Amino acid sequence: MEFLFIELQKNNQPLYEQIYEQVRNKIADNELQPGDKLPSKRKLANFLEVSQTTIELAYAQLHAEGYIRSEARRGFFVEQIDELTPVSAPVALTETEETQKLPYLYDFSPGTIDTSEFPFATWRKYAKEIIDESYQDLLQLGHPQGDAELRSEIAHYIAHSRGVQCTPEQIIIGSGTEQLMALLLRMLGEQSLFAIENPGYLQMHPVFEHHHHPIVPIDVDQDGMIVEQLIQSEATAAFVTPSHQFPTGAVLSASRKAALLNWAYARKERFIIEDDYDSEFRYSGRPIPSLKSLDQHGKVIYMSTFSKAFMPSLRMAYMVLPPTLYETFKYDVIQYAATVPRFDQHIVARFMQNGHFARHLNRMRTVYKRKMQAVIETLDTFSPTLTFFGEHAGMHVMIQLDDDRSETQLVSLAKQQNIRIVGISQYYVQRAEQRPTFLLGFGGIPNEQIPKAIHSLLTCWEL
Structure with missing residues (x-):
C-alpha cells in the first residue's frame, strides 16, 4: 500500500493522535484487512505533509495496542483483530514483618513511591x-x-x-x-x-x-x-x-x-x-x-x-x-x-x-519519566549480560540476567549489601524454568541516586 487517505484537522488534538485514531478505525471497520501492508513512515509522512516523527508516534501507539505488527526490513502490517460478537440482552510467598522493617540502603521494591513531591x-x-x-x-x-x-x-x-x-x-x-x-x-x-x-x-x-x-x-x-x-x-x-x-x-x-x-x-x-x-x-x-x-x-x-x-x-x-x-x-x-x-x-x-490532583499527577508523571530514563541509560551499559523490558509505563522495569545462579541466591547477595530486590518467582502460581528475572522498582529512589543504586546492585552480583 503506497498511500493511506487520512483527513487531518487543525484543532487542539495532536496530529499523531488523529492518524492513530483514523488508522485504528479503518482496521476496526475492516477497511484495512489483516495482512495489509501500511505505507512506510517516510512515504506516509510525505503524503500527509507531516514529520516522520508524527508517523512514528502514531505507528508506535498502534503497535503497542496490537493493531499492527512490525516485521524487520519489511515494514508494518495489519494484525488479525477478532470482531466483538453481539449478544442479546497455591500459597503465595509473603515477606515477614522483620524483612519489611530492614533499613535498606537501596529499595528496588515496586510498591514504593516518590514522597518528595507530595503537596x-x-x-x-x-x-x-x-x-x-x-x-x-x-x-x-x-x-x-x-x-x-x-x-x-x-x-x-x-x-x-x-x-x-x-x-x-x-x-x-x-x-x-x-x-x-x-x-x-x-x-x-x-x-x-x-x-x-x-x-x-x-x-x-x-x-x-x-x-x-x-x-x-x-x-x-x-x-x-x-x-x-x-x-x-x-x-x-x-x-x-x-x-x-x-x-x-x-x-x-x-x-x-x-x-x-x-x-x-x-x-x-x-x-x-x-x-x-x-x-x-x-x-x-x-x-x-x-x-x-x-x-x-x-x-x-x-x-x-x-x-x-x-x-x-x-x-x-x-x-x-x-x-x-x-x-x-x-x-x-x-x-x-x-x-x-x-x-x-x-x-x-x-x-x-x-x-x-490533576496537577499532582502531571508533576509525578514528569518525575517518574525522568527516573525511567535514568534507569534505562544505566541498564544499557550492561547489555548483553542483562536485558530489560517493560520500560514504557509504570514505576518498575523487569531485568533478566544471563546467569546460572538462582533468583534466591541473587536476592540473598543483594540483601547482604543492604539492597532490596524482588524476584518474579514470588508472583507466580506455577512457573516454568527461566533465567533469573527481577522487578527493578525506582519510585522511591531519588533520581540522582539511581545510577549509583543500580551499579551497587549489579556490582554485588559481580556483573
Missing part, C-alpha cells in the same frame, strides 16, 4: 478546613459506597482520563483492592471460578484463599493474558491488568481484548475484573484505552486505586459495577459500612474538584 501544604490546608465544627456531620457513618462528593469526582475523572462512562451510583469506594475484591466474591457467588494472571498481583492470592475460592492460573506473554487458555478453562471470572500487566509490563493486545470480551459476552455468569492500578504513568504515546471503555454489554468491573497516583498509606480504592451487579449489591451487600474515613474522602474530593 503537603495543600493537603494540610484542606485537612485543617475540614477538621472543624462546621463539618461535624463527618463524624457520623456515611454512605456505604462512599460519600457522594468523592464518587462524583471519581466518575468525572475516569470518564475523561480512561473513557469509563458511569454514574456516581455505580462506584464503590473501599480500603484497597483486596477489600473490594472480597465484596465482589460475595456478589459473584460461591460457585464462581476465578482466572488470574500468572504471574500476577501477589496480594490478591490470599483473598481468594481466605474465601475458599479456587483459582485458575492463566499464563501471560508479551501480549498479556493468553486468552486461549482462559477459553479452555471453566473459569467464570477473570482478574486482569490489561493496560499495564503486573508485573511483566505487557499490554493486552487489541485482538486479545476482543477475545476476552467475547468470552465474557458468551455466558451470563461471566465477568472481567479490570485492575487499572497505574494507568496514569505511561511515558510514550497516548494512554492505553481501558478495557471498560470498550465494553458494550456491562461485563467489565473496573477497579483502580489512589496508591500509585497519590500515596499507598491512604488505603483508598474504587470500583465501578455494571448495572446488573449493582442491583445485586443494593439488595445483598449494601448493609456493609464504608471502610474509608470520611475526612480522608472529603480531602481527596477537594483535591480533585479544585484541580490539585
Whole structure:
C-alpha cells in the first residue's frame, strides 16, 4: 500500500493522535484487512505533509495496542483483530514483618513511591478546613459506597482520563483492592471460578484463599493474558491488568481484548475484573484505552486505586459495577459500612474538584519519566549480560540476567549489601524454568541516586 487517505484537522488534538485514531478505525471497520501492508513512515509522512516523527508516534501507539505488527526490513502490517460478537440482552510467598522493617540502603521494591513531591501544604490546608465544627456531620457513618462528593469526582475523572462512562451510583469506594475484591466474591457467588494472571498481583492470592475460592492460573506473554487458555478453562471470572500487566509490563493486545470480551459476552455468569492500578504513568504515546471503555454489554468491573497516583498509606480504592451487579449489591451487600474515613474522602474530593490532583499527577508523571530514563541509560551499559523490558509505563522495569545462579541466591547477595530486590518467582502460581528475572522498582529512589543504586546492585552480583 503506497498511500493511506487520512483527513487531518487543525484543532487542539495532536496530529499523531488523529492518524492513530483514523488508522485504528479503518482496521476496526475492516477497511484495512489483516495482512495489509501500511505505507512506510517516510512515504506516509510525505503524503500527509507531516514529520516522520508524527508517523512514528502514531505507528508506535498502534503497535503497542496490537493493531499492527512490525516485521524487520519489511515494514508494518495489519494484525488479525477478532470482531466483538453481539449478544442479546497455591500459597503465595509473603515477606515477614522483620524483612519489611530492614533499613535498606537501596529499595528496588515496586510498591514504593516518590514522597518528595507530595503537596503537603495543600493537603494540610484542606485537612485543617475540614477538621472543624462546621463539618461535624463527618463524624457520623456515611454512605456505604462512599460519600457522594468523592464518587462524583471519581466518575468525572475516569470518564475523561480512561473513557469509563458511569454514574456516581455505580462506584464503590473501599480500603484497597483486596477489600473490594472480597465484596465482589460475595456478589459473584460461591460457585464462581476465578482466572488470574500468572504471574500476577501477589496480594490478591490470599483473598481468594481466605474465601475458599479456587483459582485458575492463566499464563501471560508479551501480549498479556493468553486468552486461549482462559477459553479452555471453566473459569467464570477473570482478574486482569490489561493496560499495564503486573508485573511483566505487557499490554493486552487489541485482538486479545476482543477475545476476552467475547468470552465474557458468551455466558451470563461471566465477568472481567479490570485492575487499572497505574494507568496514569505511561511515558510514550497516548494512554492505553481501558478495557471498560470498550465494553458494550456491562461485563467489565473496573477497579483502580489512589496508591500509585497519590500515596499507598491512604488505603483508598474504587470500583465501578455494571448495572446488573449493582442491583445485586443494593439488595445483598449494601448493609456493609464504608471502610474509608470520611475526612480522608472529603480531602481527596477537594483535591480533585479544585484541580490539585490533576496537577499532582502531571508533576509525578514528569518525575517518574525522568527516573525511567535514568534507569534505562544505566541498564544499557550492561547489555548483553542483562536485558530489560517493560520500560514504557509504570514505576518498575523487569531485568533478566544471563546467569546460572538462582533468583534466591541473587536476592540473598543483594540483601547482604543492604539492597532490596524482588524476584518474579514470588508472583507466580506455577512457573516454568527461566533465567533469573527481577522487578527493578525506582519510585522511591531519588533520581540522582539511581545510577549509583543500580551499579551497587549489579556490582554485588559481580556483573
